[in-house]
Amino acid sequence: MERWREAGSAAVAEAIAERLASDVEGNSIYLLMNPEGRRLAGNLDRWPQGVPAGTDWAFDTVQRDGLTTEARLNVMELGNGYRLAVGRDVTEKQRLRDLLAEGIAWSAFAALIFAVTGAAVLRRALEQRLLPAAQTAEAIAAGDLSHRVPLSARNDEFDRLGRSMNTMLDRIDRLMEGIRGVSDSIAHDLRTPIARARAKLEEAVVGPDDPETLRAAMERGITDLDNITRVFEALLRIAEAEAGARRAAFAQTDLTPVLADVAEFYGAVAESRGQVLETDLPPVLETVGDRDLLAQAAGNLIDNALKFTPEGGHVRLTARALPRERIEIVVEDSGPGLAPEDRARAGTRFFRADSSRATPGSGLGLSLVRAVARLHGGDLLLEDAPQELRGSPGLRATIRLGSA
Amino acid sequence: MRILLVEDDAEVARFVRKGLQEAGHNVEHAANGRDGLFLAASEQFDILVLDRMLPGGVDGVRLVETLRGQGNRTPVLFLSALSAVDERVKGLKAGGDDYLVKPFAFAELLARVEALGRRPTVEAPATKLKIADLEMDLLSRTVTRGGKRLEIQPREFRLLEHLMRHAGQVVTRTMLLEKVWDYHFDPQTNVIDVHVSRLRQKVDKGFDKPLIHTVRNAGYMIRAEG
Structure with a gap:
């Protein structure tokens, strides 16, 4: 516009030629027309018909170098019938946009495919991993309690689930x-x-x-x-x-007086049979448990020991705290002991070793001891007593109590 | 003693009632909790013998709770087929004074009823117990017989004290196990007998008249005349 005012159409034509020459991308569009409708400068073949003069940036199809392209144009009247069209070829842009749109569509489609297949695969994998658990649960629901969830070596959350199920x-x-x-x-x-x-x-x-x-x-x-x-x-x-119904009766208990009382209680029996009942207890032995059951369990062990130990024999009750809040109660005797094959069966209900048939008892004593030990997160161990208690091998019964 | 028996099983009720009457007690019987509560609240009894589980909407525990809520302090003995320790604790917490698990020997029931019924209602802080020439000083925790001091261990002292507090009454082995040792299990062996015989050695040996007597099929009794 300035050029027009200053120097007229020739200068504009010159400026256009200059601009076109310096336009590397070749997207610029210029067209200067004289009042007779003749092209003075620019790269359009024909005046764009679709764009009325004075509009700002409108789209139109133009003829450029013999080709039809899309362009954005600004058309202005320069006065005296001279008209100028300035614009930009947007074909490239259009193509780019189409390309992008297409690309996005394709990638969306691909993503969808991936998502669907991924979900299917994941689901399959999950099903695969959960299948053993589900099968186990079904088998158990059907009444067969022997099934267990097979565990993999991966030790992941499924294995943890399986383990807790087991x-x-x-x-x-x-x-x-x-x-x-x-x-x-x-x-x-x-x-x-x-x-x-x-x-x-x-x-x-x-x-x-x-x-x-x-x-x-x-x-x-x-x-x-x-x-x-x-x-x-x-x-x-x-x-x-x-x-485990008795866990409600659990309370903080000092085992030492409990065991001392039991020892004193059965001590009278030992005395009447000429046996010696020794105790070795720590000053304090704190645990959480059921006093009555623990007393009964210790009592049963002592009672057994006294029953199977001959006159003049020794029975020793010891207790001590082990690391990690575990406690050990040991009853050793100088009796005949238990044959190894009987040891495994001792503690099952009503089991009585052949050698003990003559002694009174129900065969439930050790079952109770074992049940009490398990209730307290421990177990009952039977082994040969150390020789220091004189004579025959003797039996050493150990109740281990875990931190229940 | 006037005893109220609340028991829904007709056969057990008949048997208990007959036994208690033969022992010289006056027994009222109610077959369900509501009647039992009505009787217990409106009349004076020396002891209530209650089944733990009763028909009629009011079970033994509810009955006792209601009575205790009204300030009725009549001693209560529960009879129950529920042997779990929790159940015993529940019964005693509700206000029961003793708990006997079915099936029971009648001697056991009678001993417990008499022990409860003759319990002094106001715990007189007696400092001395005396049977014939046997004397127990509860403060200095010494026992003498005929003026001679007896060497008695703490547990034996408690055993003797329990017997003396119930002088003239039968005390069963289970009662001793529960009251003296606070054990609620079966000791398998006749441990109580051994303890009593040991005590007897100290109390009766060397004296003309034995004081500790064995009651056949029941338990022990301390009394002055043989």
Whole structure:
């Protein structure tokens, strides 16, 4: 415009030629027309018809060097019939935009494909990893408790899940076993004394009417019933301990006085049989547990030791704290000990070693000890006692209590 | 003693009632919790013997809680088929004074009923217990018989004290186990007998008249005349 005012159409034409020459990309569009409609300068073949004069930047299709292209144009009247069109070829841009749009569409499509296949693969992988757990759960729901979730070596969250499932299943299995054990025991070992008591009473009814005999038979019957009740109580207590139902009664307890009391309690028995019951207890032995059950467990061990140790024998009760809040209660005796093959079975309900058939007892003592130890996060260990307790190998029973 | 028995099982009720009556007690019986509560609240009894589980919407524990809520301090003995320790604790917490698990020997029930019933209602802080020439000083924790001091260990002292506090009454082995040792399990062996016989050695040996007597099929009793 300035050139026009200063120097007229020739100068404009010159400026246009200059600009076109310096335009490397070749996108610039110029066209200067004289009033007769003749091209004075510029690179358009024809005056763009679609763009009215005075509009700012409109799109139109123009003829440029014999080619039809898209352009953005600004058309102005310079006066005296001279017209100037200035613009920019946007074909490249258009093409670029199309290319971009296409690219985006394709990549979106590709992303979608990837997402769908990825999800499918992931889902498959998840299913694959969870399949064993699901199969195990199904098998268990169907009633077969022996199944366990197979674990991989990866030790990832699935393995952790599997492991906790397995722990849970082990626990359930143990409880089921306990229930089965109790019902088996009830079936086997309560039936026998019940049958015996029944037989005796029946015999008394049909027997001679001698009041003395009758009375004796009835008394024996009552004794039998009392024994049945005791066995029953013991079984219930074991079941209670095994089921963990007694954990509600757990409290902070100092085991030393508890054990000292038990030792004193059974000490009288030892004394009456000419046995020696020694104790070696720390001044304080704090733990969390059920006082009554722990006393009973220690009592059962001492009672066993005293029963199987001959007159003049030694029984020793020791307890000590182990690292990590674990506690060990040991009862050693100078008795005949247990044969290795019996050791594994001792602690199962009603097991009685052949050598002990003559001694009184229900065969439930060690079961209870084991159940109590397990309730307190520990276990019962049976081994040969050290020789220092004189004589025969003897038995050493250890209750380990974990930090329950 | 006037005893209220609240028990829904007719056979057990009949048996307990008959036994207590034969022992010279006056027994009222209610077959359900509501009747039992009504009787217990409206009449005077020396002891209540309650089944833990009762029909009629009011079980043994509720019954005791209600009575205690009204300030009724009549001693209560629970009879229960529930042997779990929690259940015992629940019963005693509710205000029960003793807890006996079914099945029980009648001698056990009778001993416990009499121990509860004759318990002094106001705990007189007696400092001395005396049976014939046997004297127990609760403050200095010494025991003498015929003026001669007896060497008695702390646990034996408690055992003897329990027997003497219930002089003339049968004290069963289970009662001793519970009251003297605070054990609620079966010790498997006749440990209590061993302890009593040891105590007997100290108390009765060398004296004309034995004081500690064995009651057949029941337990022990300390009394002056043989």
